[in-house]
Amino acid sequence: MARSSIDDMQAFLAVAREQSFTRAAAKLGVTPSALSHSVKGLEARLGLRLLSRTTRSVSPTEAGQRLVNSVGPHFEQIEAEIAALSELRDRPAGTIRVSCGDSVVASVFRPMLKTFLRRYPDITVELAIQNGFVDIVEQRLDAGVRLGEALSKDMIAVRIGPDWRFSVVATPEYFERRSPPLTPHELTNHQCINLRLTTAGSFYAWEFRKDGRELNVRVEGQLVFNSILPVLDAALDGHGLGNVPEFMARKYIESGELVEVLADWSPLWQGFHLYYPNRRQPSPAFTAFVEALRYRA
Numbered sequence: 078m079a080r081s082s083i084d085d086m087q088a089f090l091a092v093a094r095e096q097s098f099t100r101a102a103a104k105l106g107v108t109p110s111a112l113s114h115s116v117k118g119l120e121a122r123l124g125l126r127l128l129s130r131t132t133r134s135v136s137p138t139e140a141g142q143r144l145v146n147s148v149g150p151h152f153e154q155i156e157a158e159i160a161a162l163s164e165l166r167d168r169p170a171g172t173i174r175v176s177c178g179d180s181v182v183a184s185v186f187r188p189m190l191k192t193f194l195r196r197y198p199d200i201t202v203e204l205a206i207q208n209g210f211v212d213i214v215e216q217r218l219d220a221g222v223r224l225g226e227a228l229s230k231d232m233i234a235v236r237i238g239p240d241w242r243f244s245v246v247a248t249p250e251y252f253e254r255r256s257p258p259l260t261p262h263e264l265t266n267h268q269c270i271n272l273r274l275t276t277a278g279s280f281y282a283w284e285f286r287k288d289g290r291e292l293n294v295r296v297e298g299q300l301v302f303n304s305i306l307p308v309l310d311a312a313l314d315g316h317g318l319g320n321v322p323e324f325m326a327r328k329y330i331e332s333g334e335l336v337e338v339l340a341d342w343s344p345l346w347q348g349f350h351l352y353y354p355n356r357r358q359p360s361p362a363f364t365a366f367v368e369a370l371r372y373r374a
Contacts, residue, residue: 082122088115089127090152093137093145094217157358169361170199176211177204177222179306181349184324185222185238185370193369200362208275208304214354219363225347233355237370238348244323245283245343246335248315257338258318261285261294268317269296273303283320286344296320348372 091101091112098109105112120127127141137145177186182204190202205211205218213221222237245258251268258264264283272281280301282293298317302308305321312319312326313334319326323343329335351370353359359367 085115085119086148087152088112089119090145090149092116092128092135093141096135098135154358157360168199169197169365171360171362172201172203173363173366174203174205174218175220175222176207176213176216176218178208179206179304180322180325181222182206185349189369197362197365220351220353222349222351224349231355232352234350234352235367236348236372237351238372239374240345240348242323242343242345243320244326244330244337245318245320245339246312246326246330246337247318248313248334249336251315251317252336257336261292261339261342264294264296264318269298270308270311270317270319271296271298271301272305272308273301275303284344285339285342287342
């Protein structure tokens with residue numbers, strides 16, 4: 078294949094992935110007009126329209142999507158192999174992009190980053206805070222974090238934290254006004270701080286389990302967030318009951334700033350796992366990152 082055809086193919090793949098000539102041009106370090114010229118040249122040689130263009134968006138046509146699915150992985154493998162050559166250097170280098178929730182940043186990444194970044198000064202870590210399921214392949218991310226290890230067969234899961242449970246908490250002052258709930262059913266009589274799931278768009282139903290009995294409770298209150306850290310802050314500010322990871326609330330429970338209720342109803346959840354595609358050749362930088370995160374009980 079001629080060099081120009083390879084360049085045009087890379088240009089097309091970049092635009093198809095980013096769904097934007099401007100963003101793709103910025104990533105490749107060229108002008109949008111040059112990128113448009115390359116894509117038009119490829120379309121002319123193939124005799125097919127590969128991209129549907131409107132004033133607001135760009136998306137692959139049926140032929141374009143087929144090309145992305147068939148040819149794209151080969152270019153990704155080439156990029157990965159070239160990146161892997163950095164192992165010949167003295168130190169791993171490169172950028173690692175990971176999707177995760179804010180609670181993962183606080184509990185998993187923050188404790189390890191100080192040592193990791195000092196040890197690997199040529200590695201850049203970019204954490205994309207996204208509280209919901211993310212297609213890391215589509216978003217061109219290296220990895221994501223989720224609870225448990227149940228994933229599709231083309232993913233690898235690595236445990237990066239212990240099992241944990243949620244804690245239902247509120248301030249002592251709040252419980253001076255209302256009696257603490259003794260069962261999950263009594264939550265309907267309380268001001269609760271809701272969490273909206275960004276993927277599903279609905280409110281998270283608080284999940285409980287005791288003596289083999291499972292309950293999901295839809296709570297109500299005046300505050301709603303789509304991230305867990307503001308839920309904890311709102312509970313600390315006395316706005317009602319928050320249902321947050323116990324590891325986030327522990328120090329406030331121990332200091333007496335928060336009171337935990339329904340602890341005997343709170344089940345354990347499988348710990349956080351890092352997941353990433355198994356078809357990619359991991360770079361030395363990514364391998365070092367995974368080893369630094371790997372949970373060792």
